Amino acid sequence: xxxxxxxxxxxxxxxxxxxxxxxxxxxxxxxxxxxxxxxxxxxxxxxxxxxxxxxxxxxxxxxxxxxxxxxxxxxxxxxxxxxxxxxxxxxxxxxxxxxxxxxxxxxxxxxxxxxxxxxxxxxxxxxxxxxxxxxxxxxxxxxxxxxxxxxxxxxxxxxxxxxxxxxxxxxxxxxxxxxxxxxxxxxxxxxxxxxxxxxxxxxxxxxxxxxxxxxxxxxxxxxxxxxxxxxxxxxxxxxxxxxxxxxxxxxxxxxxxxxxxxxxxxxxxxxxxxxxxxxxxxxxxxxxxxxxxxxxxxxxxxxx
Amino acid sequence: xxxxxxxxxxxxxxxxxxxxxxxxxxxxxxxxxxxxxxxxxxxxxxxxxxxxxxxxxxxxxxxxxxxxxxxxxxxxxxxxxxxxxxxxxxxxxxxxxxxxxxxxxxxxxxxxxxxxxxxxxxxxxxxxxxxxxxxxxxxxxxxxxxxxxxxxxxxxxxxxxxxxxxxxxxxxxxxxxxxxxxxxxxxxxxxxxxxxxxxxxxxxxxxxxxxxxxxxxxxxxxxxxxxxxxxxxxxxxxxxxxxxxxxxxxxxxxxxxxxxxxxxxxxxxxxxxxxxxxxxxxxxxxxxxxxxxxxxxxxxxxxxxxxxxxxxxxxxxxxxxxxxxxxxxxxxxxxxxxxxxxxxxxxxxxxxxxxxxxxxxxxxxxxxxxxxxxxxxxxxxxxxxxxxxxxxxxxxxxxxxxx
Numbered sequence: 286x287x288x289x290x291x292x293x294x295x296x297x298x299x300x301x302x303x304x305x306x307x308x309x310x311x312x313x314x315x316x317x318x319x320x321x322x323x324x325x326x327x328x329x330x331x332x333x334x335x336x337x338x339x340x341x342x343x344x345x346x347x348x349x350x351x352x353x354x355x356x357x358x359x360x361x362x363x364x365x366x367x368x369x370x371x372x373x374x375x376x377x378x379x380x381x382x383x384x385x386x387x388x389x390x391x392x393x394x395x396x397x398x399x400x401x402x403x404x405x406x407x408x409x410x411x412x413x414x415x416x417x418x419x420x421x422x423x424x425x426x427x428x429x430x431x432x433x434x435x436x437x438x439x440x441x442x443x444x445x446x447x448x449x450x451x452x453x454x455x456x457x458x459x460x461x462x463x464x465x466x467x468x469x470x471x472x473x474x475x476x477x478x479x480x481x482x483x484x485x486x487x488x489x490x491x492x493x494x495x496x497x498x499x500x501x502x503x504x505x506x507x508x509x510x511x512x513x514x515x516x517x518x519x520x521x522x523x524x525x526x527x528x529x530x531x532x533x534x535x536x537x538x539x540x541x542x543x544x545x546x547x548x549x550x551x552x553x554x555x556x557x558x559x560x561x562x563x564x565x566x567x568x569x570x571x572x573x574x575x576x577x578x579x580x581x582x583x584x585x586x587x588x589x
Numbered sequence: 590x591x592x593x594x595x596x597x598x599x600x601x602x603x604x605x606x607x608x609x610x611x612x613x614x615x616x617x618x619x620x621x622x623x624x625x626x627x628x629x630x631x632x633x634x635x636x637x638x639x640x641x642x643x644x645x646x647x648x649x650x651x652x653x654x655x656x657x658x659x660x661x662x663x664x665x666x667x668x669x670x671x672x673x674x675x676x677x678x679x680x681x682x683x684x685x686x687x688x689x690x691x692x693x694x695x696x697x698x699x700x701x702x703x704x705x706x707x708x709x710x711x712x713x714x715x716x717x718x719x720x721x722x723x724x725x726x727x728x729x730x731x732x733x734x735x736x737x738x739x740x741x742x743x744x745x746x747x748x749x750x751x752x753x754x755x756x757x758x759x760x761x762x763x764x765x766x767x768x769x770x771x772x773x774x775x776x777x778x779x780x781x782x783x784x785x786x787x788x789x790x791x792x793x794x795x796x797x798x799x800x801x802x803x804x805x806x807x808x809x810x811x812x813x814x815x816x817x818x819x820x821x822x823x824x825x826x827x828x829x830x831x832x833x834x835x836x837x838x839x840x841x842x843x844x845x846x847x848x849x850x851x852x853x854x855x856x857x858x859x860x861x862x863x864x865x866x867x868x869x870x871x872x873x874x875x876x877x878x879x880x881x882x883x884x885x886x887x888x889x890x891x892x893x894x895x896x897x898x899x900x901x902x903x904x905x906x907x908x909x910x911x912x913x914x915x916x917x918x919x920x921x922x923x924x925x926x927x928x929x930x931x932x933x934x935x936x937x938x939x940x941x942x943x944x945x946x947x948x949x950x951x952x953x954x955x956x957x958x959x960x961x962x963x964x965x966x967x968x969x970x971x972x973x974x975x976x977x978x979x980x981x982x983x984x985x986x987x988x989x990x991x992x
Contacts (some may be wrong), residue, residue, distance in 0.1 A: 343978055540990050
């Protein structure tokens with residue numbers, strides 16, 4: 286989407302009779318240099334690294350180029366459960382975030398229009414957690430959910446959970462953390478879309494005898510699609526690559542490792558750079574494929 | 590400051606020479622990086638300018654110095670005494686990540702940003718084998734010659750015969766740790782006495798082990814009757830299989846290298862493999878006796894973090910001066926009394942500490958007796974680079990639940 290817009294722009298407008306093309310190019314230069322230096326160069330280096338083979342000395346972190354495409358086969362066969370888990374977690378967390386954020390954004394953006402002070406206050410409340418470090422907030426949840434914490438003690442004493450069971454380190458704990466940490470990225474785009482939503486359309490709908498459900502389905506939902514699409518993308522993409530929540534020092538356990546966790550250990554602990562790079566390239570490719578499929582199938586290219 | 594003002598020319602020449610030299614070296618490094626194979630070349634030590642530049646940069650792990658809020662009383666006293674300005678950075682939190690950050694500079698013999706840093710035995714052994722670090726001059730370190738505990742020189746310094754390239758900073762004992770009250774509540778027993786006790790069904794999901802492979806698997810191998818100073822690949826894999834089984838059954842709850850002490854306080858962990866100094870420190874800090882540490886009959890792993898001076902450092906003599914300073918028993922005692930509860934290699938420290946804090950001095954996990962050194966503590970044998978690579982990858986897969 287973004288690439289397409291970029292490509293058509295530079296090729297056609299070059300022939301336009303305006304004298305400003307040189308200026309346009311000059312203005313584009315910093316951006317292009319930035320993109321080349323900080324996106325394409327590292328990407329190229331990543332792809333090259335992902336094709337490296339172990340050096341003859343066989344030491345830790347020693348690799349040389351060898352067009353070792355088998356790295357990708359190894360990554361897929363070895364880490365399939367972690368790959369599937371990452372996308373499963375990301376899908377569930379995105380859906381929960383959408384279900385929680387939509388009513389919230391609707392409330393702030395539509396219902397509170399007549400009370401700007403309250404609307405601003407609510408928005409601040411949505412953003413407020415961002416003022417505290419992401420890591421600290423996650424560690425705080427870890428404390429809250431710990432076996433000796435009030436929540437778990439309540440669950441144990443009432444018999445809701447058996448004493449041999451825990452919440453930390455389960456799929457649910459990790460999905461909770463992911464959803465919690467990324468919810469503002471869903472709420473804010475939804476809010477900006479719903480804020481401009483023309484409520485007179487709702488009145489028109491009910492004047493034409495549509496019941497509230499039909500009004501929502503035929504009017505509100507289609508008109509809030511841009512917010513839903515950008516919100517889901519902003520949440521899904523970072524979650525699929527998250528390496529914090531599922532880590533053992535945070536909300537996860539060895540049973541909740543995601544792609545990000547594996548890349549983290551492969552890169553920093555075992556210094557197996559080719560495998561870590563191959564995993565990253567694959568993660569990127571799968572996300573690009575999923576996202577373009579999603580954008581195309583929801584037919585909202587013009588909305589973005 | 591005044592010194593620089595007096596000799597502006599000397600300073601300029603040095604700087605130009607350094608920049609020129611660095612340029613030449615980085616071109617060489619670039620070529621080396623491009624050339625296939627990576628054949629090893631002999632590195633030369635940087636020219637020592639300690640006599641004119643009274644500075645040094647020291648990178649170290651957290652909890653290893655008194656006054657880590659930045660006051661550093663012993664370092665301040667050293668600066669006053671010698672006129673050498675020390676920049677002490679607490680920026681080592683993992684051997685592999687620290688090495689990964691500076692490995693290109695190490696391999697080319699250029700400045701890594703630190704004149705000395707303290708890393709663990711096995712990593713130091715790798716650095717020495719690769720020829721990345723400078724040879725020490727004992728003439729500058731009379732206190733080291735006098736006070737270095739022979740156990741740290743011979744038994745636990747076997748990877749560096751005669752300690753010619755490295756010197757111990759602190760030693761760390763890995764052992765079995767437990768929360769006294771919670772352990773009693775769950776198992777009905779007072780304390781674990783064997784490693785087998787950690788696998789009791791009542792403890793399922795409440796056991797945590799260290800993410801340091803050499804400590805966790807070292808203790809497991811010792812419990813299986815293996816001598817870890819000469820184990821085989823089969824011994825290793827037998828221990829790893831047991832570990833994998835305990836992880837996949839959920840008996841081992843998590844594998845951590847930091848923040849695990851909090852889990853003992855919050856109740857998430859009841860028993861496991863720990864670094865003794867961490868739990869002893871937590872007890873002494875809180876003024877409680879909640880946490881216990883047991884040196885198993887089958888033995889515990891012992892490892893040191895060691896000073897090394899990379900080839901690129903131009904302040905070798907300054908570093909040797911600071912090492913020598915910390916090898917005086919009075920200074921080592923100050924660190925222990927200030928809460929650095931790891932094992933000191935400086936003889937005579939305990940005798941000073943006992944006058945001020947008998948409980949601390951009599952704690953065998955902080956001041957192990959010669960008998961404990963000889964019978965209970967063992968060092969994980971050095972691995973060849975192939976083994977190191979294979980074992981670490983198998984370990985990280987098992988820790989991440991990849992089967």
